[in-house]
Amino acid sequence: MEPRGFLTRLLECAFLFAFSAWLIRTAVRCLIEVWPVLAVIAILALIGTIGWRVYRHWRDTGQW
Structure with a gap:
């Protein structure tokens, strides 16, 4: 495995940063888009759950 130069690593980092930003x-x-349905x-x-x-509670004890 040959060592990569500074420019290659910088370009790779910039690409990964841009790709991550796009995914986010x-x-x-x-x-x-879906938050109302999730809410x-x-x-x-x-x-x-509350019901x-x-x-x-009402069924087991017979009282509130």
Whole structure:
């Protein structure tokens, strides 16, 4: 394996940095598009969990 020059390593680093920035930007755009759906799913899961806890407590003890 031959040693790489400073310019080659600098260009490789710049390319990887630009590629990483592009990937992060793409992921953020995707997340911005789907966040309302994810929020609705989280709210439904929270309501379901709270409802289940209340139901189990009410059923097991017979009182609140």
